Amino acid sequence: MKHNNYPSGSNWHKWDIHTHTPLDHEWNDKPNNLNRDEVKERFAKDYVKYAKEKGLSAIAITDHNFCNSVDELLIPFIKVEATKAGITILPGFEITATDGSGIHILAIFHEDTDFKAIHTAVERMFKAGEVLVPDNGTVPISSKSVQEIYIELKENPIGFDFLLVFAHIDRDNGVLNKKTITGIRRAQEWLNENVKIAQVSSPGSLKKDSFIGNAMNDKNHFYYRKMTFVIASDCRGIGTKELDDGRYNLGDKFTWIKAEPTFNGLKQIIHEPVSRVRIQERKPDLKLASNVIKRVRFINDRNNTDLFDDDWIELNQNLNTVIGGKSSGKSLLLTLISKTIDPSVESEWYDELIRDADFEVEWSDGVIYKLKDGDKYYDKDGNEYIKRRPISYVPQLAIHKLIENKPDEYRKIILNFLKEDDDFKKYYEDFERTKDNQVEVISNEIAEIFKNRSLYERKSNELKELGDGDAKTSELKNLQEQLNRIENKKLTPEEAKEFEEANNKLKETIEQLNSEEEILNSLSDYEKIVLKRIRDLHSDLNQEVADITSLVSPKTQTEVFSVRDQVNEAISKLESEIKHLFSEKKPTQDKIDLLRKTVEDETLKVAVYNKKTGSQEDIDEIKRKIDLITSGIEEIKKFNIVVNRIKDKIDSSAKKIIKTFKSLTQIHLNFKREIADKYSVLIADDDLTLSLDIGFDIDKFFIDFFDLFDRRFNLVDLSPNFDRNTYSFHLQSHPNVVENVLTHLLGEEKKLNFKRRNEVEKAVRAITANYYQLNFRLRQSGEDIEDMSYGKKSLILLKLYLSLNRNENPIFIDQPEDNLDNRTIYSELREFIKEKKTLRQIVIVTHNANLVVSTDAENVIVASQSGQNNKMNCKFRFEYVTGALENSFVDEEGCGILGQMGIKEHVCDVLEGGKDAFREREMKYGFR
Numbered sequence: 001m002k003h004n005n006y007p008s009g010s011n012w013h014k015w016d017i018h019t020h021t022p023l024d025h026e027w028n029d030k031p032n033n034l035n036r037d038e039v040k041e042r043f044a045k046d047y048v049k050y051a052k053e054k055g056l057s058a059i060a061i062t063d064h065n066f067c068n069s070v071d072e073l074l075i076p077f078i079k080v081e082a083t084k085a086g087i088t089i090l091p092g093f094e095i096t097a098t099d100g101s102g103i104h105i106l107a108i109f110h111e112d113t114d115f116k117a118i119h120t121a122v123e124r125m126f127k128a129g130e131v132l133v134p135d136n137g138t139v140p141i142s143s144k145s146v147q148e149i150y151i152e153l154k155e156n157p158i159g160f161d162f163l164l165v166f167a168h169i170d171r172d173n174g175v176l177n178k179k180t181i182t183g184i185r186r187a188q189e190w191l192n193e194n195v196k197i198a199q200v201s202s203p204g205s206l207k208k209d210s211f212i213g214n215a216m217n218d219k220n221h222f223y224y225r226k227m228t229f230v231i232a233s234d235c236r237g238i239g240t241k242e243l244d245d246g247r248y249n250l251g252d253k254f255t256w257i258k259a260e261p262t263f264n265g266l267k268q269i270i271h272e273p274v275s276r277v278r279i280q281e282r283k284p285d286l287k288l289a290s291n292v293i294k295r296v297r298f299i300n301d302r303n304n305t306d307l308f309d310d311d312w313i314e315l316n317q318n319l320n321t322v323i324g325g326k327s328s329g330k331s332l333l334l335t336l337i338s339k340t341i342d343p344s345v346e347s348e349w350y351d352e353l354i355r356d357a358d359f360e361v362e363w364s365d366g367v368i369y370k371l372k373d374g375d376k377y378y379d380k381d382g383n384e385y386i387k388r389r390p391i392s393y394v395p396q397l398a399i400h401k402l403i404e405n406k407p408d409e410y411r412k413i414i415l416n417f418l419k420e421d422d423d424f425k426k427y428y429e430d431f432e433r434t435k436d437n438q439v440e441v442i443s444n445e446i447a448e449i450f451k452n453r454s455l456y457e458r459k460s461n462e463l464k465e466l467g468d469g470d471a472k473t474s475e476l477k478n479l480q481e482q483l484n485r486i487e488n489k490k491l492t493p494e495e496a497k498e499f500e501e502a503n504n505k506l507k508e509t510i511e512q513l514n515s516e517e518e519i520l521n522s523l524s525d526y527e528k529i530v531l532k533r534i535r536d537l538h539s540d541l542n543q544e545v546a547d548i549t550s551l552v553s554p555k556t557q558t559e560v561f562s563v564r565d566q567v568n569e570a571i572s573k574l575e576s577e578i579k580h581l582f583s584e585k586k587p588t589q590d591k592i593d594l595l596r597k598t599v600e601d602e603t604l605k606v607a608v609y610n611k612k613t614g615s616q617e618d619i620d621e622i623k624r625k626i627d628l629i630t631s632g633i634e635e636i637k638k639f640n641i642v643v644n645r646i647k648d649k650i651d652s653s654a655k656k657i658i659k660t661f662k663s664l665t666q667i668h669l670n671f672k673r674e675i676a677d678k679y680s681v682l683i684a685d686d687d688l689t690l691s692l693d694i695g696f697d698i699d700k701f702f703i704d705f706f707d708l709f710d711r712r713f714n715l716v717d718l719s720p721n722f723d724r725n726t727y728s729f730h731l732q733s734h735p736n737v738v739e740n741v742l743t744h745l746l747g748e749e750k751k752l753n754f755k756r757r758n759e760v761e762k763a764v765r766a767i768t769a770n771y772y773q774l775n776f777r778l779r780q781s782g783e784d785i786e787d788m789s790y791g792k793k794s795l796i797l798l799k800l801y802l803s804l805n806r807n808e809n810p811i812f813i814d815q816p817e818d819n820l821d822n823r824t825i826y827s828e829l830r831e832f833i834k835e836k837k838t839l840r841q842i843v844i845v846t847h848n849a850n851l852v853v854s855t856d857a858e859n860v861i862v863a864s865q866s867g868q869n870n871k872m873n874c875k876f877r878f879e880y881v882t883g884a885l886e887n888s889f890v891d892e893e894g895c896g897i898l899g900q901m902g903i904k905e906h907v908c909d910v911l912e913g914g915k916d917a918f919r920e921r922e923m924k925y926g927f928r
Contacts, residue, residue: 005086006261008315009316010260011317013058015060016233017090017255019232019234020064021074023063023067026137028237028240046238048084050238050251051082052087058266060108061090064094064096066132070119075115095142097145099146099185102141105149105166105167107149107165108165108266110263121156125148147192147194150164163263163266164194167199169199171201190225191223196226197228197269199231201253206279229277232255233248233250236249255277256283260886267886268884289363292810293337295312295313298357298358298359301357310876313333316858316859318842319857320841320843320857321844321855323863325865325910327865335814337812338391339371341389375388392420393811394812396818411774414690414800417800418679448649456647459639463643466635466639469637472629473633476626476630505598506599506605509595512595520587520592527579541571665772675690675691688778694731701771707755792824795824799829810841811840811842813842813843837855853907860883864898872896884903887902888903888904889901
C-alpha cells in the first residue's frame with residue numbers, strides 16, 4: 001500500500017539549498033522576454049534538465065528578496081517541470097539583514113507554501129514602498145536584524161513552516177567573515193539559536209585548523225555551538241556560458257543529505273547533523289548490494305486475494321523499524337523475511353497463515369528468494385543458485401531464553417555469539433579441526449597399541465610353545481659333541497678306502513635298482529591302460545556295427561559284417577604287437593634280482609665297517625636331531641625379532657600419544673593467547689572484554705576414569721596429582737600426569753586394581769581423552785557478565801548480536817525492548833544502534849519509541865491487521881506502509897487507517913511515548 005514517493009525512507013540525496021534564477025541581477029546569460037510564460041516554461045525545462053544531469057533531488061530557490069511581484073517568479077514553472085522529474089523545489093529567498101555591514105540570511109519554506117504569502121512577508125521586512133529587486137542590480141538591505149527576520153516569519157499569521165540559514169558564512173556578507181561583522185556582535189549573531197544551518201562556500205573552511213573548524217570542535221569556546229553545516233552552489237547559471245570567477249552553476253556545489261527530499265526531510269538535519277549530512281563528492285555509506293535487502297512482498301494465492309497487501313514493502317539499507325498494534329503482522333513480516341532467506345528459521349503459527357500464499361525477498365543486486373522455493377534462489381537473470389546468504393535472526397524473547405540457561409550453557413551461547421563474527425568463526429573452526437585431528441591421532445594410536453598388544457600376547461604364547469631357547473642351545477651343544485666323538489673314531493687308510501667304495505657302490509646300486517623298478521612299474525601301468533583302451537574300442541566298434549546293421553538291408557549287412565571281421569582281426573594283431581613291444585622294453589626280472597643281490601652284499605660290507613666306527617643310523621639320528629633343534633632355535637630367534645618389533649610399535653605409539661597430547665594442550669594454550677591478543681576487546685566504547693579460561697571436565701573424568709578402579713586402590717600410585725577420590729588439575733602439569741599414568745597402565749597392568757577385568761584399554765582411553773573446556777567469559781569494566789543484573793545481561797547480549805559480524809549481513813531483531821528498561825534503551829542502546837546501522841542493514845520490530853525516533857530510523861514500516869483495535873484497512877487483512885520519520889500528513893479521507901496519516905503520526909499514535917520522543921528530540925535541538 002503506497003502513500004508517499006519515498007517508500008524506502010531516508011536515503012542519501014544531492015541537495016543544493018542556495019540557488020538563484022534569472023531574477024537575480026548577476027544571473028549569467030539571462031533569457032530575453034522573461035515576462036512571457038512560454039519563455040519561463042522553456043527556461044524551466046532547461047533548468048530541471050540541467051538539475052537532473054547533475055543528479056540533484058532537492059533544490060531551494062532563494063532569489064534575493066524573493067521578487068517584486070509573484071507574477072515575475074520562475075519558481076512555479078520550475079516546480080511543474082521538477083515534479084515530473086521527481087525533483088523537489090523548496091521556495092525561499094536570500095535577504096541582507098541590517099546587522100554589521102549586512103549579514104546574508106536564507107529563508108527556506110515548505111514546498112507547499114503559498115508564494116503570495118512569502119512575498120507579503122518579505123515586503124514587511126523593508127521600508128514601505130521600497131523596490132525589492134531593482135533593475136539597477138543594487139539589492140536593498142532589509143530594515144530588520146537577523147532576529148527580527150526570524151520573529152517576522154515566526155509570528156506571521158499564515159503559520160510558516162520555515163528554516164533560516166546563514167548564507168556563505170566564510171565569504172562576503174557571511175556572519176563569520178570579519179569584513180561583515182566583528183567582535184562581540186559577530187559572536188552574538190553566530191550564536192543565534194534560531195538559525196541552525198550554516199552554508200560554507202568551500203569545504204576547506206571546515207578543516208580542523210580553520211577558524212570555523214575550531215568553533216565546531218569546541219577549540220574556540222567563544223564561538224562553539226551546535227550547528228549543521230552545508231555547502232551549496234549559490235548558482236548564477238545552468239552551464240550555458242562560462243561564469244565569472246567565484247560564481248558557480250547549479251549543482252556545482254552540493255550537500256549529501258540523508259532524508260526525504262522534502263522540507264520535512266531538510267528539518268531532520270537539524271536533529272541529526274552528524275549522521276544525516278555529508279560534504280563530499282561520492283555518495284556516502286554505500287553497502288555491498290549483496291548485503292542489502294531492497295524490498296519484500298507477499299504473494300497472495302489467486303483464490304485468496306484479500307489476505308495480504310501484495311505491494312512491495314521497501315527496505316532501507318540502514319535501520320528499518322517495524323511498528324504497529326498488537327497482532328498487526330509485525331513479527332509475521334520479520335519472520336517471513338528471515339525464513340525466506342534461511343529456511344531453518346522457525347515460523348510457529350505463521351506457517352498455517354501463509355500456507356496458500358508465498359513471500360518474496362529481492363536483494364539490491366537483483367537476487368530473488370521465494371519462501372516456497374525452499375533452499376533454492378535465483379539471480380536477476382533467473383539462474384538458479386544453491387548457496388544462501390547469511391543473516392542474523394533474533395526472535396522475540398530469544399535473549400530472555402538465553403539468559404535463563406545454566407552457566408555452562410551460557411558460555412556456549414557466548415561462543416555462538418562470537419561465531420557470528422566470520423573471522424572468529426574461521427579461526428575457531430581451524431582450532432576445532434586441528435584439535436580434532438590430534439584427538440583422532442590419539443584414538444588411532446590407542447587402537448594400534450591394543451591391536452599390537454593382542455598380537456604380542458599371541459606371538460609370545462607361540463614363542464613359549466617353541467620351547468626354551470637357552471635349553472635348546474644347550475642340547476644342541478651336547479648333540480654336536482656326541483657327533484664329534486663318533487666321527488672321530490679312525491679307520492686304516494685301506495679300510496677307509498674300502499668303506500668308501502662299498503658305501504658309494506651301495507648308494508649307486510640302490511639308485512639303479514630304484515630306477516629300474518620305477519621303469520618296470522610305469523611301463524606295466526601304461527601297458528594296462530593301452531590294452532584297456534584297445535579292448536574298449538573293439539567293444540564300442542562292434543556295438544556301433546550292430547546298431548547300424550539293424551537299420552540297413554540284408555545285402556548291406558553282409559558287407560558291413562565283412563568289414564567288421566577284418567577290423568576285429570586287425571585289432572587282435574595290434575594287441576599282440578603291443579604286448580610284444582612292452583615285453584621288449586621292460587627291464588627283466590633277472591636284472592632286478594641281480595641288483596637286489598648286489599645291494600644286500602654291499603650293505604653287509606658297510607655294516608662291517610659301521611661296527612668299527614658307530615652306527616650310521618646313530619649318526620643320522622644325531623644329525624637329524626641337530627637339524628631339528630637348529631631349526632627350532634632359528635624359529636625362536638625369528639619369533640623374538642617379531643615380538644620385539646611389536647613391543648617397539650607399542651612403545652612408539654605410547655610416545656606418539658604423549659607427544660600428541662602435549663601438542664593438544666599447546667593448541668589450547670595458543671588459542672587462549674590468540675583470544676587475548678585479537679578478541680579481548682569486543683566493544684571498546686563499552687569496555688566489554690572477552691577472556692578464555694581452559695577448564696577441565698572433572699565430572700566426566702571421574703565417570704570415565706576413576707570409576708574403573710576399585711576404591712581400595714590408591715590412585716596416587718599412578719601420579720602424585722591423584723588422591724583416592726580427587727584429582728588436582730593444572731593445565732601445565734596435566735600432560736605429565738597423562739604420561740605417568742599411561743606408562744603405569746601399559747607396563748604394570750597386573751598391579752592395577754580394576755573393578756572388572758580387561759579394563760586397561762578403557763583406562764588408557766579415559767586418561768588420554770580431551771577433557772579440556774573452553775570457558776569464555778564476558779566482562780564489562782571488570783565485572784563478569786554472569787554476576788550482572790538481568791537487564792544488563794540482556795543489553796550486552798543484544799550488543800553482541802549487533803556487533804559480531806564483520807561481513808555486514810542483515811540482522812533481524814524482534815522486540816529487543818522486552819528484556820530492557822526504557823532508561824537503558826535510551827541511555828545505552830540507541831547510540832549503539834545508530835553506530836551499527838551504518839555497518840549493516842538492521843530490521844527491528846518494536847513498540848518502543850526510543851528505538852524508532854531516538855535512533856533516527858531511516859525507514860519505518862507500519863503494520864496493520866484489519867479489525868485489530870477496531871481499525872480497518874483499505875483492502876487487505878494485513879497491510880503495510882513505509883517511509884521516513886519526516887513523512888508527515890493527516891488525511892481523514894485517506895483509504896484505511898494507514899492512508900489517513902503519515903509515518904510521524906503513526907509513530908505518535910502507535911508507540912508508547914512516541915510524541916514524547918519527538919518532543920524531546922526537538923527540545924534537545926531547540927527546534928519547534
